[in-house]
Amino acid sequence: MHYHVYHPIDVVNGKGTRCSLFVSGCEHECRGCYNQSTWRVDSGHVYDQTLEDQIIADLNDSRIIRKGLSLSGGDPLHPANVSAVLQLVQRVKAECHGKDIWLWTGYQLNDLSVLQQQVIEHVDALIDGKYEQQFADPSLKWRGSSNQQIHCFNEQIEV
Template sequence: QYYPVDIVNGPGTRCTLFVSGCVHECPGCYNKSTWRVNSGMPFTAEMADRIIADLNDTRIKRQGLSLSGGDPLHPQNVADILKLVQR
């Protein structure tokens, strides 16, 4: 799930991307629905382009990108996350 304008999941106004897939199963996790790697929608090049465009949009100044989940560093997420943050 993607929120182009978010003031809850990090300092200031940001974009927030929730990813799926997590093996940690932390007690008290409030996002248990994201533990399965196949929950949610696939991450696409179009979504990456939209996130970059939103971060560069000067009409709404964003302080950054929050990655949440699931686990952004889950093995199935790492390649896409690295490509995104390198941009």
């Protein structure tokens, strides 16, 4: 897997202070996408164990209270990313007590593969659906177009 940027402190992509990882690779190529540089699966930097360990350490750093991890891109559920993302979300749930996971994907919840669904089992909030420029609405919370859906799988978090 490749990624474009990792923000150890982010207050824009999800509720509260978070760690955010923007992965590379997106086959949706939505018209009007603000992050077109992430479409190629080999763009950006190689995701490795060092970065994964850093994400876990940042989430557990008590000097800055982080609510959780946000995964965006590109698309975290792109076939080239799903195995590494699954490993990361499993580690977050096992090693980072009380941290939630938000994930943005162009795929729709009802159309996910078995492996993609395994990732979602560890996700607390999912924003799904392609960005549709004709439904763009800057007043929407956590999504760019009104066709995208917010799914909250954890009653303990507010989206």
